Amino acid sequence: MNKVKKIPKYMVLSLFAILIIFPIYMVIIGSFKTEKELYNNVFGLPSMLNMDNYREAFFGGGLNKYFVNSIVVTGVSIVMILLLASMAAFALTRSRIKGSKMIYLLFIIGIAIPPQVAIIQLALQMTNMHLNNSLLGLIFTYVAYELPFSIFIFYGFMQEIPHEIQEAAMIDGCSNFQMYRRVIMPLSKGPVATVMIFNLVAIWNDMIFPLVLISDDALKTLPIGLLRFKGMYISKNTVMFAGVIIISIPLVVLYLCLQKQFIRGISQGAVKG
Amino acid sequence: MEEMDKRINKRRFNTTYLFLIAPLAIYTVFFVMPNVNSLIFSFYKWDGIAPAKVFVGFDNYIKMANDPVFWKAILNTVKYTVTLVVFQTLIGLLLAVLIFKTSKIHNFFRTLYFLPSVLSAVTVGLIWGFIYDPNMGALNKFLEAIGLENLTHSWLSDEKIVIYALAFVHVWVGVGQSVVLFVAGLQNIPYELYESARIDGAGPWKQFTRVTMPMLRSTTLIVLVLTTIGGFKCFDYVFVMTGGGATHSSEVLSTFLYKEAYAYSEFGYSAAISVTLLIIVSIITVVQMRLLRKKT
Numbered sequence: 001m002n003k004v005k006k007i008p009k010y011m012v013l014s015l016f017a018i019l020i021i022f023p024i025y026m027v028i029i030g031s032f033k034t035e036k037e038l039y040n041n042v043f044g045l046p047s048m049l050n051m052d053n054y055r056e057a058f059f060g061g062g063l064n065k066y067f068v069n070s071i072v073v074t075g076v077s078i079v080m081i082l083l084l085a086s087m088a089a090f091a092l093t094r095s096r097i098k099g100s101k102m103i104y105l106l107f108i109i110g111i112a113i114p115p116q117v118a119i120i121q122l123a124l125q126m127t128n129m130h131l132n133n134s135l136l137g138l139i140f141t142y143v144a145y146e147l148p149f150s151i152f153i154f155y156g157f158m159q160e161i162p163h164e165i166q167e168a169a170m171i172d173g174c175s176n177f178q179m180y181r182r183v184i185m186p187l188s189k190g191p192v193a194t195v196m197i198f199n200l201v202a203i204w205n206d207m208i209f210p211l212v213l214i215s216d217d218a219l220k221t222l223p224i225g226l227l228r229f230k231g232m233y234i235s236k237n238t239v240m241f242a243g244v245i246i247i248s249i250p251l252v253v254l255y256l257c258l259q260k261q262f263i264r265g266i267s268q269g270a271v272k273g
Numbered sequence: 274m275e276e277m278d279k280r281i282n283k284r285r286f287n288t289t290y291l292f293l294i295a296p297l298a299i300y301t302v303f304f305v306m307p308n309v310n311s312l313i314f315s316f317y318k319w320d321g322i323a324p325a326k327v328f329v330g331f332d333n334y335i336k337m338a339n340d341p342v343f344w345k346a347i348l349n350t351v352k353y354t355v356t357l358v359v360f361q362t363l364i365g366l367l368l369a370v371l372i373f374k375t376s377k378i379h380n381f382f383r384t385l386y387f388l389p390s391v392l393s394a395v396t397v398g399l400i401w402g403f404i405y406d407p408n409m410g411a412l413n414k415f416l417e418a419i420g421l422e423n424l425t426h427s428w429l430s431d432e433k434i435v436i437y438a439l440a441f442v443h444v445w446v447g448v449g450q451s452v453v454l455f456v457a458g459l460q461n462i463p464y465e466l467y468e469s470a471r472i473d474g475a476g477p478w479k480q481f482t483r484v485t486m487p488m489l490r491s492t493t494l495i496v497l498v499l500t501t502i503g504g505f506k507c508f509d510y511v512f513v514m515t516g517g518g519a520t521h522s523s524e525v526l527s528t529f530l531y532k533e534a535y536a537y538s539e540f541g542y543s544a545a546i547s548v549t550l551l552i553i554v555s556i557i558t559v560v561q562m563r564l565l566r567k568k569t
Contacts, residue, residue: 009371012367012368012371013368013371013372013382016364016368016386016448017382017385017386019445020385020386020388020389020445020449021385022411023400023401023404023411023445024388024400026400026404026411027400038409039409042409042411042414043411043414043415043418084295084296084299085296087292087293087295087296088292088293088296088297090292091289091290091292091293092293095289097289097290103293103297106300106305107296107300110300110304112554112555112558113308113551113554114506114550114551114554116506116508116526116527116530116531116547116550117308117311117547117548117550117551118304118307118308118310118311118547119307119531120311120530120531120534120535120540120543120544120547121306121307121308121310121311121314121544122303122307124310124540125306125307125310140299140302140303141303143299143303144299144300144302144303144304145303145304147296147299147300147304148300148304151296175288176288176289176292177288180292201390201391204393205391205392205393205394205395206393207393207394207395207509207512207513208508208509222393223393223394223395223396224395226393226395226396226399227395227399227513229399230399230402230513237403237409240399240403244396244399244400247393247395247396248391248392248393248396251391251392252388252391252392255388255391256384259380259384259387262387262391263383263387263453266387266390266391266450267450267453267454
């Protein structure tokens, strides 16, 4: 009886599972097909596993360059965000400085403001500062835009650390910097993981900032590099599919290994504006 | 002891500011300044070339109110948002109710539904752009294969359906996030409530409407607000798949402001549209905070 009752439930679950899987399946098998094969048979398996599309996407399409840029930008941005956001949250929660409430408010207002509001002005300003077409300019942008949410996460956590810990360390002659490094940060592994994963997904996948800040082909990151495929390989969907796989694989693999942390990081970040 | 406190405070005072210098400097220069400039620019006219911008007061806003393309973009944004909100909330709730109890198979489905959230909007846009392709695309081929030829469309060039086709892609990505939020909400409902409802003779549907829904109020509100804001902000999928369309058939606020700056060099006008977008999103955010506070 119970098993029969569950059939409709699993039918619904499977239907939506197929809706999610099918496009992904189509891209994976398509990336091994020739263009003609794809046209004649979208749904079937490829006749053989040919890697030509991957070779073409990676070397011909320039994804090898974009890959390096993406790693540099994402990596450096995340390190800077972790450092600066935790330092700011430390200063704002662990000592009673004047105006700390105001400064915190100034930071978290940024959570609600969508990037589109200022992208044009940002691009103009970057040109004036000679930071357009530069990975450094892109990194500063990510740091500035991701600080609000990251500070919010660190702030919430650090606020809960009991003051007694700090006072004991103070009396032992611990300086502010030592307090941050030796006492507070070792306790903050949870928020570090959340901030890291959220920003990894956000920055690796971001399209909007490089779109307005980077025009030099050699400096493009993966998402806008891939966008170029749309025009360049107008009738070469299979190469585009290979590109889609190349850019997605790192995060999908990490996601499957660290599901819980990813789901926590991303859904907390969804609250972000 | 008071002496000690004062000494500690003084020392803390001196070095704490050092911790704030770098974050505040970067945030101010690369976030606050462009946003403030956007607000200021909305009162100016500038073509991107002329040496000086000209103050025009509220002209850009007046132009906006009289611009049919602006209203088209608003209407499209609203259609997109309503589609997104309705489907992402309902499907998310349905799936969450089915899988909220922890088990291996449920976790498998949850992991799968959430998967699109780690994909880049560009890849999602390219994949769905192909699926929607009228000649090669999988959707039309699928419809032909199951004998529904008359349902085939040029999904992204048919003016009447393009905006819904785009919103559906957003639903495809976002549904997993609603599932996760609803699952968390459902897991917080005490089991005893269901038990006493059952004792009172409530069937599954009654239990759902009398216990589950009221207890999920704040979760539902959060999902509604997040999807509403997500809808009004939409840019990526529209930009990748249609760019707003040749005749503005899928123009939304964000693609419109992007075009006004980069295609038509109307920087002041573009800024006015940005400010309007910001005002809309801010209103939704404030309403959300009010509603949530009332709840607790």
